[in-house]
Amino acid sequence: MKKKLILTFMMLFLASFLSVHPIFAATADPIPNIDIQIGNNDNAADGPATSSLSILLMITLISIAPSxxxxxxxxxxxxxxxxxxxxxxxxxxxxxxxxxxxLALFLTIFIMSPTLSQMNEVALQPYLQGDITQTQALKAAEKPIKEFMFKxxxxxxxxxxLNYTGTPKPNNVxxxxxxxxxxxxxISELKTAFQMGFMVFIPFLVIDIVVASVxxxxxxxxLPPVMISLPFKILLFVLVDGWYLIVKSLLISFN
Structure with a gap:
């Protein structure tokens, strides 16, 4: 059930992204249903070709959706x-x-659980129950994830x-x-991650400088200073409960 839920989210994300991209905007159609049959279908002239293209498109979507x-x-x-x-x-x-x-995956699931729960409530479950169409489900699924990213x-x-694409200034998220x-x-996440990484480097850099000077x-x-400083860095990291502090800082940064 969890695998099916995650796969459905992946398809909703990717289809939503492709539908708003200028290259695909003119030809954005609902995700085709795959009908795999054994044998010839004499009633449809282009049946085999259409099925092959549908399978190829579906495999492509699944392969790039994790990115x-x-x-x-x-x-x-x-x-x-x-x-x-x-x-x-x-x-x-x-x-x-x-x-x-x-560890990064489990922390991601833990941090994103409120957003995923909201997407499941407003988009996935109504779509699976047939209350809304696929297009409406995609629009509903965009709202929680956009709010998270915008924050x-x-x-x-x-x-x-926005300026590069010439998009008018939006009124809301x-x-x-x-x-x-x-x-x-x-790119905002990359900058934040490198800022946090710099702060992590400072205490260990001080230890390397002190050991090299001594x-x-x-x-x-x-004698390589790294060989001598390594046990001291591990000792310091263990004494201050480094993994707890790192994970705590990551969780707080997403509040």
Missing amino acids: FLVLMTSFTRIVIVLSFVRTSLGTNQMPPNQVLVG HTREKDLLLF QDIPLSVMVPSYA LMAMGMMM
């Missing part, structure tokens, strides 16, 4: 900050990429894409097309 979802949620900021933590510690591949990505998007970044909102939100004063210039 859009990554840029439309809190995942970008979380995974970048966690990567900065690992780099500042200097532990190479510890924690492994799988652990960092898994964490800088005005300067939003104006950059819902008037901003997703083709403008998504890249604006993405080794140079002792005449041990051939």
Whole structure:
């Protein structure tokens, strides 16, 4: 059930984004239904060709939908900050990429749960029950995700894409097309993530400087400072409960 729900959200996001993009605006049609049949269909002249194109389009949508979802949620900021933590510690591949990505995914689900619940309530469930059409469901699903992205998007970044596309200044959040909102939100998240990563680097950089100065004063210039500072950085990170502080800072940043 969860997989079906997530897949439906992915299709709604991608179809909504494509429908507002200028390239696809002229040919935006509802997502076609796939009807897979075994055998020949003599009643339809172009049946096999249409089915093949529908399957190809559906596979393409599913393959690129996660990329859009990554840029439309809190995942970008979380995974970048966690990567900065690992780099500042200097532990190479510890924690492994799988652990960092898994933690980022669960934190993303936790942070996005109010938005996803609202989308499920106003768009997905009415559509599955047949109360609204697909177009109405897409419009309803846009509102919660736009409000979330707008809350964490800088005005300067939003104006950059509005001016580039020549879009008139919107009166409210819902008037901003997703083709403008998504890249604006993405670069805002990148800037915020790098700012948080810089703050993470500072205490570990101080330890590296102190260790390098001590080794140079002792005449041990051939000994790599990183090798000596690594245990002290890990010790400091454990003593201050670093993972708790990092996760807490990420959660607070999305309030």
